[in-house]
Amino acid sequence: MLRPVGLHQVLTRTVHTITVPDPAGGAAVWAVETRTTEDHEARLYRDGQRTGTAEMPATFTVPGGRIEVDAGFYGVTRVHLVTPDGRERRLAPAPGTLEYRRAVLTRDHPRVSRGIAVTAVVILLVNLVLAVPEGLELLTSAPQVAERFGTFTSPVDLPGWLGWTLTASGVVAAVERAVTWRHNRVVDAETIWTAL
Structure with missing residues (x-):
């Protein structure tokens, strides 16, 4: 189960999300979690439930394309949904993450x-x-x-x-x-x- 990012985790954990339509006509929220304190791996979640884990650089197949993830020493360097025609959409930082807080500061x-x-x-x-x-x-x-x-x-x-x-x-x-x-x-x- 994907838990919200706590204030004490902003330097050690990132979560990025994207909503992707599924073939049945609905939509699923896909999330990618990385942690700097653990192995160099990414975890994939669908609607809050873990569906996969892979070492980075990681690629996860999802309906409508694939999610590519990579990270460096200072944080995530790539987290994109790549569609079969080559278009890319970056996943959005989840509320509570350092990336989200920084984006709110930029906006406000x-x-x-x-x-x-x-x-x-x-x-x-x-x-x-x-x-x-x-x-x-x-x-x-x-x-x-x-x-x-x-x-x-x-x-x-x-x-x-x-x-x-x-x-x-x-x-x-x-x-x-x-x-x-x-x-x-x-x-x-x-x-x-x-x-x-």
Whole structure:
């Protein structure tokens, strides 16, 4: 039985739903649940009853097409109904989920929503700029690389508290981008390593 998403689960559980007509003339509500605290799998529900489980990336056959699901380190990256003619419809976040709460904020307070989105991009870009010299220093500290190319010392020396603050804010910014389905190869490059 599919239970509603509780406030204590908003960072660990997602549910997305879609209503699909069935061949008998009625309609069924299909839901996909993922949990970040468990195995990398998706669960499919029809009208609240579980009908299947699959490892991600997952594909579930439903009347009228298939539901494709995938997730990364920061959340769901794909949850779409794909019809036989190739059209796609993204499933809607269920009430109670972080994605749903973020969508409500966007609807009710568009200026605040835009401000949060811009802040997330700025944080990720700052982290990216600061990560490049530190990454080069780490790379050139390997003996094989140092012998061939020499070593590099980063000109950026952040105090420990600032480094941790930037890391934590980067994680929050990445989650913000994930729940609003925004992605850019440059902006989100700093978070790619966590998905490997």
